[in-house]
Amino acid sequence: MQTNPETPTRISVAYGDGIGPEIMGAVLNILEAAQARLDIDVVEMGKKSYLEGHNAGIPASTWASIQSNKVLLKAPITTPQGGGYKSLNVTMRKTLGLFANVRPTLSYEPYVKSKHRDIDVVIIRENEEDLYAGIEHRQTTDVTQCLKLITRPGCERIIRYAFEYARANGRKKVSCFTKDNIMKATDGLFHAVFNEIAPEYPDIETDHWIIDIASAKLANEPEKFDVIVTLNLYGDIISDIASEIAGSVGLCGSANIGQTCAMFEAIHGSAPDIAGQDIANPSGLLHAAILMLNAIGQADVATRVHNAWLKTIEDGVHTADIYDAKLSQSKVGTQAFAQAVIERLGQQPQHLKAVSGEKHGLPGALPEYRRPEVKKEMVGVDVFIDWPHANPDEIGQALAAIDGDLVLKMITNRGIKVYPEGFSETFCTDHWRCRFVAKATDASVGHAQVIHLLQQLSQQGWDFIKTEGLYRFDGVNGFSMAQGE
Numbered sequence: 001m002q003t004n005p006e007t008p009t010r011i012s013v014a015y016g017d018g019i020g021p022e023i024m025g026a027v028l029n030i031l032e033a034a035q036a037r038l039d040i041d042v043v044e045m046g047k048k049s050y051l052e053g054h055n056a057g058i059p060a061s062t063w064a065s066i067q068s069n070k071v072l073l074k075a076p077i078t079t080p081q082g083g084g085y086k087s088l089n090v091t092m093r094k095t096l097g098l099f100a101n102v103r104p105t106l107s108y109e110p111y112v113k114s115k116h117r118d119i120d121v122v123i124i125r126e127n128e129e130d131l132y133a134g135i136e137h138r139q140t141t142d143v144t145q146c147l148k149l150i151t152r153p154g155c156e157r158i159i160r161y162a163f164e165y166a167r168a169n170g171r172k173k174v175s176c177f178t179k180d181n182i183m184k185a186t187d188g189l190f191h192a193v194f195n196e197i198a199p200e201y202p203d204i205e206t207d208h209w210i211i212d213i214a215s216a217k218l219a220n221e222p223e224k225f226d227v228i229v230t231l232n233l234y235g236d237i238i239s240d241i242a243s244e245i246a247g248s249v250g251l252c253g254s255a256n257i258g259q260t261c262a263m264f265e266a267i268h269g270s271a272p273d274i275a276g277q278d279i280a281n282p283s284g285l286l287h288a289a290i291l292m293l294n295a296i297g298q299a300d301v302a303t304r305v306h307n308a309w310l311k312t313i314e315d316g317v318h319t320a321d322i323y324d325a326k327l328s329q330s331k332v333g334t335q336a337f338a339q340a341v342i343e344r345l346g347q348q349p350q351h352l353k354a355v356s357g358e359k360h361g362l363p364g365a366l367p368e369y370r371r372p373e374v375k376k377e378m379v380g381v382d383v384f385i386d387w388p389h390a391n392p393d394e395i396g397q398a399l400a401a402i403d404g405d406l407v408l409k410m411i412t413n414r415g416i417k418v419y420p421e422g423f424s425e426t427f428c429t430d431h432w433r434c435r436f437v438a439k440a441t442d443a444s445v446g447h448a449q450v451i452h453l454l455q456q457l458s459q460q461g462w463d464f465i466k467t468e469g470l471y472r473f474d475g476v477n478g479f480s481m482a483q484g485e
């Protein structure tokens, strides 16, 4: 993504919906005044495109522009209400392989009221996997599921990126947040990969936190954290918390980084409640533009804009969302704020820490993923059955009577063991996970045996809704035990 610093970089720009056009106009005015070397290709996306029938809100011409330019500066968009529309952001991140979402958050006390004085944290959120795979099914009358997919290459890329980012930006510590005390396989993989990669960066301190206490600490003692790397959903939640306690969601920008493309945007939405009033804060989108300038090799312009912005904030020129009669000097609208930043280009803040020669903070090529050679063997199968009666012993005894190479080991309902020897107090739905394993101890199982089992279940009228193979990888179980097993 690095370009010749003297030639203009062609970028795609989307004006977005709601407050989008106002804040984008303000930001582009600042970039032009700061002599950013940009050649702007305006693209269409968002509400209008959704309503024209593009179900992710992105027309083909916009995809072509982004694929050609590789860089998109995007204002927030509005997803129309009602079914059938796919998330534009999730589609864009996954289609373009934008695996890292980088969200720096700072407090600007005493100029912007904030819950804490010393917030300076960068949240690096995995951007493509986790529950955002969007694979959901209703399986029975009672039960719906969403698949949480965590992959080794996905973990390796984001965790290595976090360490590379920390090193490139002179950061001291990378903290990993997971919930691997509960999700031992998925979050456990993320934590294990973190532990594998960390020793390659002995200059960087590391720690690991369980996400619940980590979020509480982040809200209460944010100075404990420097760079945070975490899974998609946790990162989504904690980055909003961090920016809100720092002052306003209107202040933070984010970079969505891939191996070949990058997209830069504010973290907030299109704020339809204040659209068209010239009162929105353009700072979040301006910070996104600063991240972009750094990424495309225009750190000189990024630094000039950033320092002018800091001086504007320090001078008390504030938009309504951060205006405080005790701290601010004047309440200004979106365009007047941009003008105030333009007037301060070339100036440095006097009290807030000035930026000097910002780092790019983007990785070069990450190592190619090498899939390890492992021995995989199937040792059983979980068959999920829709059965609308709340009697575990009845289903258990019927399935235990099936005669074949596979025998019933146990049944769970919502993950808790209910057969054999369940508790009468356990609430049961119509969704039964029935674990079958080889009759002979420790024997492997083949597809033919699973198919034979399913034929027997079908002949007996059981409504099986899905199966999950139980595999061992190099002798280690790749499946969880039941709660209570």
Ligand code: NAD
Residues within 6 Å of the ligand: 019, 075, 076, 077, 078, 079, 080, 089, 249, 250, 265, 266, 267, 268, 269, 270, 271, 272, 273, 274, 279, 280, 281, 282, 283, 284, 321
């Ligand atoms: P929002 O972030 O748009 O607004 C939340 C609150 O913050 C509102 O009170 C709003 O006025 C305020 N706010 C947001 N940005 C501000 C700014 N720059 N200056 C001052 N105040 C600001 O969240 P929402 O209301 O939940 O969502 C509105 C729309 O935005 C929805 O259609 C949603 O799908 C979309 N959205 C888009 C993106 C994106 O494009 N990246 C992200 C989030 C939400």
